[in-house]
Amino acid sequence: MTIPGTPTPAPGKKVNRIGLALTAYRGGKSTLCAGCGHNAISERIIEAFFEMGVDGQQVIKLSGIGCSSKSPAYFLGQSHGLNAVHGRMPSVATGAMLANKGMLAIGVSGDGDTGAIGIGQFVHLMRRNVPMIYIVENNGCYGLTKGQLSPTADIGSTLKNGVVNDLPAIDLCALAIDLGASFVARSFSGDKRQMLSLLEAAIAHRGTAMLDIISPCVTFNDHEGSTKSYSYVKDHDEPLEEISFVPFFEDISVDYEPGTVQAVSLHDGSTVFLKKLAGDYDPTNKSMARRVIYESAARGEVATGLIYIEPNRPDFLALLNLVDQPLASLPAEKTRPPREALDAIMDALR
Amino acid sequence: MTPPELAVQEATGRSATTAVVNDFSIQIATVNGSGSQTANLVLLRSLFQTGVPVSGKNLFPSNIAGLPTWFTIRASRHGYSGRKKEIDILVAMNPETARDDVLGLAPGAVALYDEPLKLNDVRDDLVFYPVPFDKLVATVCPDAKMRKLVRNVIYDGVLARLLNIDLAQMEQALGKQLAKKARAMALNMAALQAGFDFAVNSLEKRDLFRVEPMTATAGKILIDGNAAGAIGAMMAGVTVVAWYPITPSSSVCETLATYMRQYRMDKETGKATFAIVQAEDELSALGMALGAGWLGARSMTATAGPGISLMSEFIGLGYYAEIPTVVFDVQRVGPSTGLPTRTAQGDILSTAFLSHGDTRHPMFLPSSPGEVYEMAIEAFDLADGLQTPVFVMSDLDLGMNTWMADPFPYPEKPLDRGKRLTAEKLQALGEWGRYKDVDGDGIPYRTVAGDGLPTYFCRGSGHNERGQYSERPADYVANIDRIDRKFQHARTLMPPPVIDRADGARIGIIGYGTSHWGIAESRDQLRQEAGIETSYLRLRAFPFSRDVEAFVAAHDRVYIVEQNRDGQMAALVKLDVDAALAPRLRSVLHYDGLPLDARTITDEILRQERK
Numbered sequence: 022m023t024i025p026g027t028p029t030p031a032p033g034k035k036v037n038r039i040g041l042a043l044t045a046y047r048g049g050k051s052t053l054c055a056g057c058g059h060n061a062i063s064e065r066i067i068e069a070f071f072e073m074g075v076d077g078q079q080v081i082k083l084s085g086i087g088c089s090s091k092s093p094a095y096f097l098g099q100s101h102g103l104n105a106v107h108g109r110m111p112s113v114a115t116g117a118m119l120a121n122k123g124m125l126a127i128g129v130s131g132d133g134d135t136g137a138i139g140i141g142q143f144v145h146l147m148r149r150n151v152p153m154i155y156i157v158e159n160n161g162c163y164g165l166t167k168g169q170l171s172p173t174a175d176i177g178s179t180l181k182n183g184v185v186n187d188l189p190a191i192d193l194c195a196l197a198i199d200l201g202a203s204f205v206a207r208s209f210s211g212d213k214r215q216m217l218s219l220l221e222a223a224i225a226h227r228g229t230a231m232l233d234i235i236s237p238c239v240t241f242n243d244h245e246g247s248t249k250s251y252s253y254v255k256d257h258d259e260p261l262e263e264i265s266f267v268p269f270f271e272d273i274s275v276d277y278e279p280g281t282v283q284a285v286s287l288h289d290g291s292t293v294f295l296k297k298l299a300g301d302y303d304p305t306n307k308s309m310a311r312r313v314i315y316e317s318a319a320r321g322e323v324a325t326g327l328i329y330i331e332p333n334r335p336d337f338l339a340l341l342n343l344v345d346q347p348l349a350s351l352p353a354e355k356t357r358p359p360r361e362a363l364d365a366i367m368d369a370l371r
Numbered sequence: 372m373t374p375p376e377l378a379v380q381e382a383t384g385r386s387a388t389t390a391v392v393n394d395f396s397i398q399i400a401t402v403n404g405s406g407s408q409t410a411n412l413v414l415l416r417s418l419f420q421t422g423v424p425v426s427g428k429n430l431f432p433s434n435i436a437g438l439p440t441w442f443t444i445r446a447s448r449h450g451y452s453g454r455k456k457e458i459d460i461l462v463a464m465n466p467e468t469a470r471d472d473v474l475g476l477a478p479g480a481v482a483l484y485d486e487p488l489k490l491n492d493v494r495d496d497l498v499f500y501p502v503p504f505d506k507l508v509a510t511v512c513p514d515a516k517m518r519k520l521v522r523n524v525i526y527d528g529v530l531a532r533l534l535n536i537d538l539a540q541m542e543q544a545l546g547k548q549l550a551k552k553a554r555a556m557a558l559n560m561a562a563l564q565a566g567f568d569f570a571v572n573s574l575e576k577r578d579l580f581r582v583e584p585m586t587a588t589a590g591k592i593l594i595d596g597n598a599a600g601a602i603g604a605m606m607a608g609v610t611v612v613a614w615y616p617i618t619p620s621s622s623v624c625e626t627l628a629t630y631m632r633q634y635r636m637d638k639e640t641g642k643a644t645f646a647i648v649q650a651e652d653e654l655s656a657l658g659m660a661l662g663a664g665w666l667g668a669r670s671m672t673a674t675a676g677p678g679i680s681l682m683s684e685f686i687g688l689g690y691y692a693e694i695p696t697v698v699f700d701v702q703r704v705g706p707s708t709g710l711p712t713r714t715a716q717g718d719i720l721s722t723a724f725l726s727h728g729d730t731r732h733p734m735f736l737p738s739s740p741g742e743v744y745e746m747a748i749e750a751f752d753l754a755d756g757l758q759t760p761v762f763v764m765s766d767l768d769l770g771m772n773t774w775m776a777d778p779f780p781y782p783e784k785p786l787d788r789g790k791r792l793t794a795e796k797l798q799a800l801g802e803w804g805r806y807k808d809v810d811g812d813g814i815p816y817r818t819v820a821g822d823g824l825p826t827y828f829c830r831g832s833g834h835n836e837r838g839q840y841s842e843r844p845a846d847y848v849a850n851i852d853r854i855d856r857k858f859q860h861a862r863t864l865m866p867p868p869v870i871d872r873a874d875g876a877r878i879g880i881i882g883y884g885t886s887h888w889g890i891a892e893s894r895d896q897l898r899q900e901a902g903i904e905t906s907y908l909r910l911r912a913f914p915f916s917r918d919v920e921a922f923v924a925a926h927d928r929v930y931i932v933e934q935n936r937d938g939q940m941a942a943l944v945k946l947d948v949d950a951a952l953a954p955r956l957r958s959v960l961h962y963d964g965l966p967l968d969a970r971t972i973t974d975e976i977l978r979q980e981r982k
């Protein structure tokens with residue numbers, strides 16, 4: 022039994038419940054800058070899928086365009102992946118999940134990819150609650166096009182080239198909650214433990230799991246004056262809870278002090294345990310979730326953890342009353358109506 | 372030309388009082404939202420049931436209520452389905468346009484009008500029939516609120532009497548329109564009868580137009596092209612449909628949804644074997660279609676020019692990452708919003724090369740509902756076969772207007788899902804690369820998530836034949852050249868042109884899509900009126916078969932007839948044929964938003980011939 026939250030002991034040697042070693046979850050070699058937050062996130066994704074014993078053949082990974090969006094090539098090498106166009110990965114993911122609802126989709130986007138060019142598709146993804154994990158690797162700037170401001174840059178923050186941002190930031194978590202997202206979390210690429218638990222919970226969640234992960238760009242936005250730098254986030258991180266995750270296949274037995282821990286069960290039988298740091302914080306309470314985001318932002322802090330969860334909201338595919346078999350693999354007998362059907366249609370048009 | 376032009380022409384040697392039988396156009400001028408649709412379709416259908424070839428065209432504004440609308444019905448014993456430029460019988464119900472409508476008629480035409488409009492003062496060379504609609508409707512419909520709904524049916528009754536249409540046919544047509552709504556049926560029948568009786572008692576027949584029963588419509592159906600596309604897509608086994616509403620394409624997916632709910636629910640479970648999603652815009656609609664195509668589903672979207680413009684970037688991804696999907700483009704007048712409810716063939720060039728970089732896309736060019744149906748099915752096979760987005764280029768005239776058609780044949784060919792890797796194939800090949808051309812036709816084998824076969828990373832960025840990221844010049848060139856081989860291969864896979872060679876003809880005509888209907892009739896006019904024989908090649912697909920070049924080579928002058936300003940198809944033909952042949956190509960262009968008519972083509976060809 023693993024105590025939830027305890028870091029996994031020396032991965033690599035052990036195999037997971039489907040008999041695979043951690044290396045089976047790796048992808049190609051990263052071409053991102055050394056020290057880029059995005060690389061740390063890829064590592065956590067590899068660990069989380071390994072820990073959860075997910076079959077890579079059942080996963081699709083998607084992204085838009087940007088440094089962040091390159092990262093799906095660097096994890097889960099056994100899975101099909103698709104690099105869409107800038108900001109428009111949500112629609113591709115939606116179509117893919119319509120085609121095969123048995124897949125587990127993970128999408129990686131950037132703050133420009135999501136908050137600027139892709140904000141429309143982001144909005145509708147959240148609203149539809151398409152089952153997928155949607156990660157925003159948020160560095161407050163455009164990495165791939167060399168350091169322009171992004172819409173998540175905080176007002177007053179500066180870029181390395183001295184440009185000061187004079188527009189308010191879009192808070193993607195607050196927006197996602199407003200839009201009806203069913204799983205909204207924020208974390209920091211430097212917080213291994215929290216990110217791993219959140220990712221595992223996201224894998225178990227059915228619906229869109231939106232993770233806004235602050236992921237400093239060491240090349241263009243990791244300096245004094247940036248609010249998305251390693252040092253700034255380390256100093257201003259305000260965890261809402263200590264989060265631990267117990268997958269459905271493990272015995273639930275946790276040490277916790279009653280009254281300070283909230284357990285939320287997810288659709289596949291897994292449970293997230295949230296050891297509250299912030300008083301009465303309840304991640305199933307929408308107005309409380311909004312308030313904690315705004316209040317911590319007003320204090321110049323970044324609230325991290327599982328901010329909001331609604332585990333039972335029906336996902337988009339459930340609303341469509343689809344047959345059990347993936348649409349993509351239905352045989353022609355199921356997809357081409359019989360002669361009598363066409364005859365009946367023709368008769369009605371005479 | 373005078374309205375009873377054909378009559379005059381055919382009456383040569385006969386007295387000018389010879390009846391004009393089953394050969395006229397009726398235009399009903401109403402206000403959008405005034406509930407004339409039932410009345411118009413009843414009139415159209417009653418002619419159809421009488422065995423007379425008909426077509427119906429709705430010229431409507433981009434508005435829900437209040438702007439003028441014209442519905443045109445053409446009855447043609449010759450079977451001409453194109454728009455007739457001249458109006459023979461006007462039904463003037465719209466006070467706002469009535470004067471202009473009457474002024475636009477040629478001498479001798481008929482004007483049936485709402486009596487208070489006093490149109491008979493406007494000119495004295497027409498046959499006028501005033502009808503007191505308000506008085507008549509009041510007698511049959513005591514409930515003032517209901518009157519608007521049945522008022523228009525009165526002109527059907529009047530025309531039944533004047534043109535000699537059997538009232539029983541109208542009753543049957545009404546029954547079809549109103550399904551089983553007994554009360555509505557009774558009210559409408561009373562209005563129909565009131566119009567008929569009024570004509571019997573108060574109107575003296577003074578025109579030459581008459582309907583006589585024929586058998587030319589036996590076994591036929593009446594349908595619009597969008598419904599035909601929907602039926603085709605369903606029979607092709609589409610499973611994922613994403614769309615964003617836009618005139619004139621919306622009814623493709625709306626009709627599809629209706630049919631799918633009826634015929635594509637799984638028998639055992641009652642669950643849907645399809646997903647139809649109204650997306651947030653066309654970017655998303657195409658993104659969803661591509662996502663589904665990537666995972667191996669048959670997917671589609673339907674749109675019009677503005678949507679095509681938005682889809683441009685994504686289509687490049689589909690092209691270069693080689694993802695199948697089908698896009699129905701029901702063309703309308705642009706640029707920008709243009710004339711959103713008017714017809715055009717204006718997306719030909721932009722769609723052929725949609726997106727940036729070296730892109731070219733297969734386009735089907737249907738002329739009739741029957742072809743939209745067949746080409747829809749072929750389009751899905753071709754998209755899977757070539758692993759690329761494929762376009763079906765319809766237009767508003769074809770998509771939204773009512774056409775006569777033969778019932779659609781059941782597809783005998785099984786679905787062709789293209790080159791999908793299998794475990795056996797993998798073993799035979801030894802090694803698999805997603806973009807490796809193993810058969811020499813440019814088409815590689817693909818795998819999809821969930822099939823248990825080797826995976827790859829699908830991307831619009833440079834890649835080698837194994838699907839790995841690559842910026843190597845040689846990899847890029849090899850890849851983009853292989854994709855072109857697929858396109859060249861498509862020349863032989865797509866429907867060949869329909870060619871009608873006239874013996875010894877020096878003049879050739881090339882047309883496509885709805886231009887066909889005007890061309891077919893214009894060829895008769897050219898022969899009958901000017902003694903000019905023409906050959907005709909009707910394009911049905913891009914890329915062209917090699918027959919196109921041979922056709923151009925066989926004629927001194929070739930007129931490419933199309934509905935846009937710049938001769939877009941002519942440009943594609945010029946790119947495709949031997950440069951030495953290019954001077955033979957001429958254009959006949961029509962782009963005012965109205966469906967193309969024969970007279971316009973005839974006049975323009977004669978004008979250019981005289982030069």
Ligand SMILES: Cc1ncc(C[n+]2csc(CCOP(=O)(O)OP(=O)(O)O)c2C)c(N)n1
Nearest residue numbers: 086087088089107131132133134163164165
């Ligand atoms: C339509 C379009 N416009 C612009 C670009 C150029 N572009 C590529 S990545 C990018 C911004 C990426 O920023 P972000 O999403 O924050 O990702 P990061 O690189 O910071 O991880 C832009 C503007 C593009 N690829 N496509």
Ligand code: SF4
Nearest residue numbers: 054057088164238239
């Ligand atoms: S430029 Fe910034 S975002 Fe891009 S890889 Fe380098 S550090 Fe990461």
